[in-house]
Amino acid sequence: MLQLECPNCGVTAEETEFAQGGEAHLTRRGPEASEQEFHDYLFAKENPRGVHFERWRHVNGCGKWFHVARCTATLEIFGTYSAQTLEPPREIRDRISKKRPGWSWREFA
Amino acid sequence: MAKAVSALDGASHDGYVRVEEAGLQGMITLRGDLSLDAVRAAATTASGTEMPGTREIRAAEDRALAWMSPDELLLMLPYEEAPETVQQLQDALAGTHHLAVNVSDARAMFRLSGGPPVREVAAKLCPVDLAPGRFEPGEFRRTRLAQVAAAIWMPDAQSLQVICFRSVAGYVHDLLCDAAAPGGEVGYLV
């Protein structure tokens, strides 16, 4: 069971109060994209054992979206942060680096 | 015009705490930028209370103002005063980006009374720490109640109120009555 802190309303609750919304920081591919890019946007998702970034929604709470950085192997939460960003904040990345030296996830490290 | 009735028309049930559908209750959703003076002034003028902080509720006489999300408030007031108050909010906020809607008939409200055990009746159904000191009067918590969305708060240390969508009022009523059934006392959160 994950314990998540919603950065929008400050509540820390267990995961049944939230809904997982898929992988974080996707680049949205539109009509100008190549078929390969559009295929990858739709289907080529990260499925790591370890550091992972996801979108979550506080569906049975304030209703707002946010981001979660977590470890899929241990269920550890590295941090939650605003949905209004294109990349994990430096502070979260530094925190992960302390605990998982050498980690990388897509273009982030 | 048809006579308005609440979802369960005031149904009540005496378990080890009393469960009561609260009857017709006026509710207005107000959305907007809560950092704007205009929005805060319109809301608090309508409620007659102070502005609630994050996850708080402020009550005065027959009105209350609750923090729902970073851009949403819930104003509770007498049922028949809701339409006029929506109009007043819209007038006060003309030119300011906002939404004021009468949602009275879209919601249901329940009252649990009978002392501190109201905490554990709610705690059987919500994934929230309702221990004294962890949840107190003045707090307003949106969560889930078994399988549906709900908001809970304690008007005082002896009672607890629940808001849910009208369409699930029957389900919530049955859940609360079941959780309050005599013989089901846990005696932990007192």
Ligand SMILES: [Zn+2]
């Ligand atoms: Zn939240």
